[in-house]
Amino acid sequence: MLGNMKVPERKRAARLVALGAVVLVALGATALGTAGSNHRQGPASAAGGTPGFGDLTLKQMIAARKRIPVPKNLPNFHGQTVTVMGDGGHNMNVFGFWYPEWQKAGIKLKAIEVPFADVYSKEKAEFIAGTNAVDLVVFYPAYIGDFASNGYLLPLDSYIKKSNPHLNDVITAFRKLYLGWAGHTYALPEDGDVHIFIYRKDLLNNPAEQAAFKKKYGHALTVPKTWDEYLRVGQFFTRKAGETLAGKTLSRPFYGCAEYGQRGFSFAWFVDRWASSGQVYFDQNMKPQINSPQAVAALKNMVASVKTCSPPDVLNFGYDQLRDSLLKNQTFMVVQWSDVPKKGADPTQSQVVGKLGYSLLPGTVVNGKLVTRSMMPVGRVLAIPKTSKHADAAYFMAKYISDDVSRFNVSTPLDGLDPYRYSQLKPQYYKEFKLADAKSYLATVKGALEHGYPEIYIPGAAQYEDALDLAVNKAISGQEDPAKALNDAAKAWDDITNKLNKKHQIELWRAALKQYKSLGLIK
Amino acid sequence: MRTTKSRHAGAGAAALVARVQRRSRAPLFAWLMVLPAVAVLLAVTVYPLIYSLRESFYRLELTYSPIPHWVGLQNYVDAFTNDPRFWPALGRSLYLVGFGVAIELVLGFALALALNRLGRPRTLVTALLLVPVMIAPVAVAIEGVVVFNESWGPLNYLLSLIGLNGPIWLGNRTVALKTILLADIWQWTPFVAIIVAAGLRTLPGEVYEAAAVDGASRWQTFRTLTLPLLQPLLIVTVLIRAMDIFKTFDTIFVMTGGGPGSATETASFYTYLQGLRFFSFGYAAAISYIQLIVISVAATILVRRIRKGLG
Numbered sequence: 001m002l003g004n005m006k007v008p009e010r011k012r013a014a015r016l017v018a019l020g021a022v023v024l025v026a027l028g029a030t031a032l033g034t035a036g037s038n039h040r041q042g043p044a045s046a047a048g049g050t051p052g053f054g055d056l057t058l059k060q061m062i063a064a065r066k067r068i069p070v071p072k073n074l075p076n077f078h079g080q081t082v083t084v085m086g087d088g089g090h091n092m093n094v095f096g097f098w099y100p101e102w103q104k105a106g107i108k109l110k111a112i113e114v115p116f117a118d119v120y121s122k123e124k125a126e127f128i129a130g131t132n133a134v135d136l137v138v139f140y141p142a143y144i145g146d147f148a149s150n151g152y153l154l155p156l157d158s159y160i161k162k163s164n165p166h167l168n169d170v171i172t173a174f175r176k177l178y179l180g181w182a183g184h185t186y187a188l189p190e191d192g193d194v195h196i197f198i199y200r201k202d203l204l205n206n207p208a209e210q211a212a213f214k215k216k217y218g219h220a221l222t223v224p225k226t227w228d229e230y231l232r233v234g235q236f237f238t239r240k241a242g243e244t245l246a247g248k249t250l251s252r253p254f255y256g257c258a259e260y261g262q263r264g265f266s267f268a269w270f271v272d273r274w275a276s277s278g279q280v281y282f283d284q285n286m287k288p289q290i291n292s293p294q295a296v297a298a299l300k301n302m303v304a305s306v307k308t309c310s311p312p313d314v315l316n317f318g319y320d321q322l323r324d325s326l327l328k329n330q331t332f333m334v335v336q337w338s339d340v341p342k343k344g345a346d347p348t349q350s351q352v353v354g355k356l357g358y359s360l361l362p363g364t365v366v367n368g369k370l371v372t373r374s375m376m377p378v379g380r381v382l383a384i385p386k387t388s389k390h391a392d393a394a395y396f397m398a399k400y401i402s403d404d405v406s407r408f409n410v411s412t413p414l415d416g417l418d419p420y421r422y423s424q425l426k427p428q429y430y431k432e433f434k435l436a437d438a439k440s441y442l443a444t445v446k447g448a449l450e451h452g453y454p455e456i457y458i459p460g461a462a463q464y465e466d467a468l469d470l471a472v473n474k475a476i477s478g479q480e481d482p483a484k485a486l487n488d489a490a491k492a493w494d495d496i497t498n499k500l501n502k503k504h505q506i507e508l509w510r511a512a513l514k515q516y517k518s519l520g521l522i523k
Numbered sequence: 524m525r526t527t528k529s530r531h532a533g534a535g536a537a538a539l540v541a542r543v544q545r546r547s548r549a550p551l552f553a554w555l556m557v558l559p560a561v562a563v564l565l566a567v568t569v570y571p572l573i574y575s576l577r578e579s580f581y582r583l584e585l586t587y588s589p590i591p592h593w594v595g596l597q598n599y600v601d602a603f604t605n606d607p608r609f610w611p612a613l614g615r616s617l618y619l620v621g622f623g624v625a626i627e628l629v630l631g632f633a634l635a636l637a638l639n640r641l642g643r644p645r646t647l648v649t650a651l652l653l654v655p656v657m658i659a660p661v662a663v664a665i666e667g668v669v670v671f672n673e674s675w676g677p678l679n680y681l682l683s684l685i686g687l688n689g690p691i692w693l694g695n696r697t698v699a700l701k702t703i704l705l706a707d708i709w710q711w712t713p714f715v716a717i718i719v720a721a722g723l724r725t726l727p728g729e730v731y732e733a734a735a736v737d738g739a740s741r742w743q744t745f746r747t748l749t750l751p752l753l754q755p756l757l758i759v760t761v762l763i764r765a766m767d768i769f770k771t772f773d774t775i776f777v778m779t780g781g782g783p784g785s786a787t788e789t790a791s792f793y794t795y796l797q798g799l800r801f802f803s804f805g806y807a808a809a810i811s812y813i814q815l816i817v818i819s820v821a822a823t824i825l826v827r828r829i830r831k832g833l834g
Contacts, residue, residue, distance in 0.1 A: 263782035
């Protein structure tokens with residue numbers, strides 16, 4: 001064909017072919033790039049295809065439920081499309097596990113995934129715009145004060161009366177903190193997050209390592225009880241490539257510890273340390289406490305951890321990288337959300353199956369007594385926007401996930417959801433673990449909840465947490481001295497409080513404090 | 524006679540009317556053609572611009588209340604006197620603009636000169652150069668996260684093959700902003716190259732022949748002929764790139780989230796935080812306007828400097 005063309009025509013044709021090829025390559029690159037992102041949305045397609053949400057195919061999600069049958073009696077919402085908005089990735093898989101139920105109930109599912117750190121902004125924008133485009137939202141309960149007090153959410157009290165989600169079974173702290181505002185219930189729980197301490201028990205119990213530690217420090221190597229011990233153990237296990245670890249020569253470096261170093265949630269790893277000093281975010285009059293000497297000491301500890309025993313790129317570590325550093329045999333110990341042990345017991349996701357031990361977080365000695373606190377960051381709840389056109393169908397889905405099939409949701413390693421009901425705390429449900437490991441895991445989760453420390457559950461939480469996170473991140477990146485960074489954060493908190501109406505904020509904070517105290521979260 | 528005169532007069536008047544009608548019809552037709560574009564422009568650019576200007580004089584904290592309160596210039600005063608994050612963020616944006624535009628212009632020019640010397644492969648090379656330009660910035664950023672990964676990224680692996688220890692591209696506060704810059708340079712230098720190459724091909728051959736006859740060296744020809752002749756094109760290219768880099772958001776959002784610390788928190792990212800994460804709409808509008816003024820002034824200075832520099 002080209003052979004019959006004149007030279008200019010041939011040139012033009014060749015250019016067109018080249019340009020076409022370039023467009024294809026660019027489109028391919030864009031598609032490949034965006035396929036790896038969390039910004040996916042779209043209606044779920046037929047089983048076996050890509051559902052447009054989660055991190056598995058729909059076929060894999062449905063297969064994961066194994067022999068759990070679809071109930072015979074399900075309500076009929078024929079032809080209703082329920083649009084769900086939540087943080088993308090493995091936590092959206094839960095909507096795929098139960099896809100046959102949605103189909104049987106006549107519900108068409110449309111999922112909109114948003115980035116993990118952007119749930120608040122995307123959902124708030126949706127609420128403000130009043131688009132009516134979303135029927136069910138998944139969000140972190142720290143924002144319930146903002147969402148409920150601004151009238152964005154539908155009160156669920158009447159729905160709960162009609163179809164009982166058994167909220168009495170929900171662990172008290174989660175029930176009181178996650179679900180309600182001003183005497184009404186606005187959300188059902190989906191994920192009960194708390195930080196736990198995870199370490200390599202095979203290395204800790206290794207005789208050669210035990211002996212080496214004793215020789216170096218003069219006492220036995222044990223699970224660190226204080227944050228100072230944490231640093232010592234972390235530094236001890238930090239090795240260069242070529243050195244030995246548990247009798248084997250390392251082909252790559254091994255690190256004693258790691259932190260969540262990315263902007264967004266690094267503040268929670270600081271609060272884990274600081275809260276054990278017994279302090280709270282604000283005093284009764286909303287004077288920030290985050291720049292106290294105890295807070296500065298806690299942040300210095302975190303800075304030391306980053307500098308002396310963490311991987312060099314730890315400031316780029318979010319949940320995934322922190323999880324993988326442990327599960328891919330790169331790090332000795334981490335503080336992480338309580339779903340990580342489930343993934344650590346799954347051989348398809350972990351290189352350290354059976355080698356992980358779990359414990360309460362290290363603490364601080366206060367008046368001769370060891371105090372440990374576990375931050376309860378994130379968590380997830382399901383709520384219905386006031387503007388939803390399919391509120392009944394949305395409630396059915398929320399209740400089904402939160403109650404009917406919740407045991408499966410929190411025990412599978414294929415999502416990141418953690419226990420939030422008393423009835424979920426039975427070792428036999430956690431089949432990925434050996435029974436002893438499951439018992440140890442659940443005992444640790446229970447203990448962490450008993451020593452749980454809440455996020456800021458008042459309007460403005462996103463702003464307060466961002467300011468604190470920036471301070472923590474500046475300190476751990478060496479941009480600012482910990483004391484200056486925390487002083488700046490305290491000043492930013494004052495500005496936020498004044499901007500949002502100080503009197504109003506004080507009232508809300510006092511109510512929150514009362515609740516924290518009644519739950520035993522603040523002593 | 525009178526009849527002939529009046530007939531002539533009548534014909535002249537008719538012609539005049541027809542001419543006037545033609546003239547007046549033409550603008551009407553032109554207006555009708557332009558109207559949809561004007562309407563769209565008014566709706567999506569002018570109206571939001573005016574609305575956001577009005578917004579910048581209000582305190583609107585949607586976390587607390589949807590009711591705006593008139594505060595006059597207070598948002599602007601706060602930005603100048605009481606915001607420790609905004610000015611450093613603006614500084615980072617200007618850093619990206621300054622270095623980004625300069626490097627892309629130099630590299631792009633060099634690439635264009637090389638490209639124009641190519642014979643047959645020029646079409647293919649030009650087409651290949653278009654690839655990064657056509658990729659969505661968010662995709663570039665996602666690929667950047669992989670490429671710049673310190674532990675398992677291909678870039679550090681390749682550097683290790685030649686005995687170099689690659690830096691911590693995204694997790695080191697002194698390197699992270701440069702990494703963002705690097706991603707931008709990779710994506711947009713070809714754009715500059717293609718524009719300049721197109722410009723080079725339109726330059727008149729006679730003046731170069733005359734310069735050669737006069738014994739001008741290559742550098743003299745480049746300095747006194749090529750650069751001045753390309754001046755209008757270069758100014759437009761610089762302006763487009765400067766405004767585009769100033770608005771950089773996708774790569775920062777995906778690659779660093781503004782961190783480590785505040786190392787990559789630029790003005791556009793900070794405005795996003797104020798507007799769409801903290802929902803302080805009034806304040807976000809005010810700092811947007813400050814940026815508009817700064818970038819306009821900076822662009823004017825930049826253009827003058829280029830004009831002066833190129834003679």
